[in-house]
Amino acid sequence: MIREVKPSDEGRYQCVAQNIVGVKETSPASLTVHVKPFFSKEPSDVTAVADSSIELECKVGGDPTPKILWRRDDGKMPVGRARITDEKNLRIDRVQPEDEGVYICDASNLVGAITARATLTVHSSPEFTTKPQDETVSLNGLAKFDCVARGNPPPSVFWTKEGSQLLMFPGNSYGRMAVSQDGRLTIHGVLREDSGFIVCSALSVAGSATARAFLQVRSVGDVPPPIIEVGPANQTLPLHSVTTLPCQASGDPKPRVKWLKNGSAISPRNRVTIFDNGTLQIDDLESSDSGLYTCTAISESGESSWAGSLSVEKGPSAELHRSPDPSAFPRPPSSPRLLNATQSSLTVAWDPPPGANTLIGYTLEYYSPDLQTGWVVAAHRVSGHSLLVKDLKPDTRYMFIVRAENSFGLSVPSNISGTGRTLSKDSRAVAPQQLDEARTRLGTKVLSLMELGATSSTSVRVTWEVLTGDEYLEGVYVRFRELSGGSHMYNMVTVMNAGATQYTVSNLRKFTKYEFFLVPFFKSVEGQPSNTKIVQTLEDVPSASPTSITPEVINSTAILLRWSPPPPQHINGILLGYRVVLRGNNSLSESHLNTTTPSLTLARLSPLAGYSVRICGYTRAGQGPYSPDVPVTTAEPASRPRAYTPSTPTWLLVVTAGSALVLGLTCTVALYLRRRQLTKELGHLSVSGNEVSLLQSTNKDTLWIDRGGWTKDVTQGDYAEVDTRGLTTFINGRRDQPTPYATTTLLNRRPAPELVPLSETKIEEEPSIIPTNNSDTAMYYGAEEQKVIMKDKINQPKFNSAGNVATCNWSEFLPPPPDHPPPHMRAARSINQDVCVSPGVNRRCPPPLPPARNYWVDSNNSIASEPARAKHYPPPNQRPPPIPRYNNMGQSQSSNSSGSSCPYHRCHKAQNDENASLLYRQPINDEAYSQSKDKCVQSTLNCRSYRHNQEYDYGGPCWNEDCSSHASDTGCSCSESSCLYSEANAAEICAN
Known part of the structure; x- marks a missing residue:
């Protein structure tokens, strides 16, 4: 089986079986691994300008080769302009705004299918709808x-x-x-x-x-006066004939026509008629009708006049001359245009009308709104199609009309030209036609803004491209505005260099977004603006410090400092945090905080001390200016009025007091019962009457653990096992065996027994089991041995040789714990395995044991009764001398022997020397110690002395069994009837 099949696992597989006889192969099996389609390159979003071509890439892998399908999510694919390339990419030519949308690439094979999307955004140049x-x-x-x-x-x-x-x-x-x-x-x-x-x-x-x-x-002065298109002509007519004098006038508003004869107004009468179109007709001419007739067109803008003479002849031989037919006049030329201007001249040009070959010339007239002179004939019968009009006034407006003339007369005037102005004395001469040409050239796309780059926090480099010739490109206006405020107020910088392609704009605001575009210009003509781009200046340090710094005194050693960030226009970047500097008389400290916590608690200040604080903000570019020093002091703030607290309900006080009373009574009863129980437990201890005062009032101060009774049925052959790691006199003591530390294992020394009648001691005939340190062995005491022990307890002396109370002062003998604890040494076994070492005040050993049968333990750990073979005890003269005991008041219980004992003791099992501790600060009698030591040495038992320098001195033999020593400076071991002592330099330990 092949787990996690890969394409590399594809191939032919055979199963081959072989043994000593031969080899057998199966037919080859082919493994074909199909791979689900996956994208090696997904299509990405595209932004294009209208009429450009785009291509969306979609590269897919898989096995078998996936099929790729392109589709549009929200519309139809642009048919005719969209196609799939050989690389399976989608290409759209001449994209249009309607091609915008989401395009999807689907890839699928036998294993699965995948899909990827891309958005096409088409930017179209602005166009006017109105x-x-x-x-x-x-x-x-x-x-x-x-x-x-x-x-x-x-x-x-x-x-x-x-x-x-x-x-x-x-x-x-x-x-x-x-x-x-x-x-x-x-x-x-x-x-x-x-x-x-x-x-x-x-x-x-x-x-x-x-x-x-x-x-x-x-205006009234700006509108030219009416123009008389056709006026009266000179005529010579016979007597009693009819004459017609035309007067066609145009203007805005429409003018009215008035006729004059030799300067006198003509009013209609019998033979004289004035038509609405201004034509004057005179019937039945008389000689008195001869004269100069003037046609005047009048409007609000002014008036214009045209005059013609009429001569009436009497004789038939007179040469007659009638007014020509208006249809014989030439057609008017085009509207005049201004070619050039100077301070005193204007160049005017026009185009001739059709049939100009029969013309005699042109008549040019001008009108100046500034001079208010009416239409003035500038030139008559001009042969060419242009004219330089001289003797004009500087900085004065003029407008022109032109008429064509042939043999029949003048044509109607052309349309009025545009207003031309002569140049002022301090301006440059600009031909009007140049301005018109500049408007035409600059009205198309001339500049393209290519790139904007921030060079510093206050400057931006602008790069552009000139798309057309620079003949009418005098310079570039660089316009820009801030985007942060949403204002449409643009600033402008003029670049007076037609060939320039980049410019650095300075004095910008720090860390601010700007919108830029360019405008080409020629003289006063501005061209089509370029495209726009957006750029942001670089970050800089703050130019202002935090404001509104307010210290608030918390107590005599703490002050709460609050402030506001610098004004937004002065941060000049992204504010990262603040630096707070605290200056005292002889101290200076600085703290750094982020922008989310515009406050700081100044703690551990000196009471009633004066300090000064200053704060600055910082960005990625660096640190800004510090604020002015603000003095602060740790004086106590004014007391604030306490908020009103409603009084506590009476019922709540009653319930609280009652609960406290019940709780107190419960605790008192529990304490009383506990003490009573302890008293009962102490009363059950089998101790001599003289040692009752040594008992403690609490179970934590005694070494014995309540096991629910220690007595056993004498008929049972069981034994007790005690884990000494569970025995400790310290609260929360360790449960494992501690490393020996300044300890001495002191074995119980059996004193010389004094035989007394059994009636002197009350010993119950019940077996008692004393567990040893070894969990595999139990030691049993018989009744006879128990009697001897109890006798030793009762008759031990309690006074020194002087007859005074012996005082146990252990502090005179105990040195500090050694630097290196002594090695572990096995304590010698004795019949009585109880060892008392007392580190606590008023500690005592367990009560005496009741009598029991004698048992012995064989090598197989079996327990057998031995009534016939009781243990042998040496005679009294061969036993070690007894060691005196004292009660807790230091009074000797017997004056027969001298020595000193300490009631301050603790009990341990034998062979558990780690649980033994030193005895401190307890008095001891030197003489008693010496006597005990001498007695031990003088005895026939084998004794061994251990010194602090780890050398061994062997003395006489100890009784019963061998002696053992432990590397401890000072120790005391107390059984129910004896104590042994050791000092710093030499400790003598005798094993029972």
Whole structure:
């Protein structure tokens, strides 16, 4: 079996079986591993400009080779422009805004299928759905211009006036001008200086577009006077004939026509008729009708006159001359245009009308709104198609009309030209046609903003590309604004270098986002803006310190410090934290905090001491300026009024007091019962009457553990086992065997028995089991031996040789614990295995044991009764001398022997020397100790002396069994009837 099959496991497998006879193979089996499709490269989101081509990649692996399917999630695939390449990628040519959407790549094979998505975003350059139109408005009138643009993303639309740097955005007012939310520009109270080109611009990250409209402001002085298109001609007619004198005038408003004869007004009468179109007709001519007839067209803007003579002849031989038919006049030329301007001249050109080969010439007229002179003939019968009009005034406006002339007369005038202005004395000469050409050239896409890069916290490098020639590119306006405040106020920097492709804008705000775009210009003509881009200046250190630093005194050694962060415009980056500096008279400390905790508790201050605090903020660029020092003091704050606390209900006080009383009574009863129980337990101890005072009142101070009774039925052959690790005189003592530390195993020395009648002691004939340190062995005492022990207890002397009370002062003999504890040495076994070592005050050994039968233990750990073979005891003269005992008051119980004993003792089992402890601060009688030592040495028993320097001195033989020593400086071992002593330099231990 193959676990976790991999493609590398694919192949042919055979099972081969062989033994000593031969080999057998199965037919090959083929393993084919199919792999679920997986993407080696998923399609990613694409943002493209309209009319460009895009390609979405989708690379898939698997076995068998997955099939790839492209589909559109929210629309139809652009048929004809979308195709699948050989690499299974999706390519769309000439993307359009409607191609935006989510495109999905599905890959599947026999094992499974996977899907990946990519979003196509198409940015389209702005285009106008509504363009502004030219407007002619009277002075103080209202002008309106509409401009609506669309694109993806939606473009920003703004208005400008040619020659002005003010950008007007929707939803804002700029004095007399306002732009509504839908992009309409309204100019209230139009002034003469408002005339000119109004430019609507739309721009976005995808590009820009511009549209222009001309605003003409008309006033009484600015509107040219009426123009007489056809006036009276000179005529010679016979007597009694009819004459017609035409006078066709045009103007705004429509003028009225008035006729004069030799300067006198003509009123209609019998033979004179004035038609509505201004034509004068005179019937039945008389000689008195001869004269100079003047046609005058009058309107609010002024008046114009045209004169013609009429001569009436009497004789038939007179040469007659009638007015030509208007249809014979030539057609008018085109509207004049301005080619060049100087301080005193303007160059005007026009195009000839059809049939110009029969013309005699052209008549050029001009009108100046500034001079208010009416139409003035600048030149008559000009043969060419242009004319330099001289002797004009500087910085003066002029407008022109031109007429064609043939043999029949003058044509009607051309349309009025645009207003031209001569140059002022301090300006450069600019040909009007150059400005028109510049408007045409710069009205297309000229610049492309390529890159914005922040070079510092206050500067940005702008890089662009010039897409057309620079003939009409005088320079570049770099416009930028802050995006943080949402303001449409753009700043501008002028780059007066047509060939420049980059510029560094400085003096920007730190760590601020800016939007940039470029505008080409030529003279006063601004071209189409470039696309926009956004950049953020680099981070810098804060330029201001934290504010509103307020210390609040908590107590005499602590102050709570609060503050506010620096103003947002002065942080200059991302505020990471604060540094707080505390300065005292002879101390200086600094703390660093993050921005989430604009407060700090200053603790461990000196009471009533003066300090100064200053704080600064820091960013990734570094630390800002510190705030001014703020003095603080640890004086106690003014006492604050305590909040009102409602009084405690009476019932709650009663319940609380009752509960406390019940609890107190319960504790008292429990304590009484406990002490009574302890008293009962102490009363059951089998001790001599003289040692009752040595008993302790609590079970924690005694070594014996209540095992529920120690007596056993004498007929039973069982034995007791005690784990000495569970026996301890210390609370929470260790349960394992501790390492020997300044301990001495003191074995029970059997004193010389004094035979007394059995009636002197009350000994119950019940067996008593004394557990030893060895859990595998139990020692049994018979009744006879128990009697001897009890006798020794009763008759031991309690006074020294002087007859005074012997005082046990162990502190004179006990040195401090050794640096290196002595090695463990096995304590000698004795018949009586109880050892008393007393480190606690008023400690005592267990009560005497009741008599029991004698038992012996064979090598197989079997217990047998031995009534016939009682243990042999040496005679009294061969036993060690008894050691005196004292009660807790230091009084000797017997004056027959001298010595000193300490009632301050503790009981241990034999062979458990680790549980033995030193005895401290207990008095001892030197003489008694010497006598005991001498007695031990003088006895016939084998004794051994151990010195502090670990050398051994062998004395006489001890009784019954061998002696043993432990490397301990000082120790005391107490049985029920004896104590042995040792000092710092030499300790003598005799084993029973």
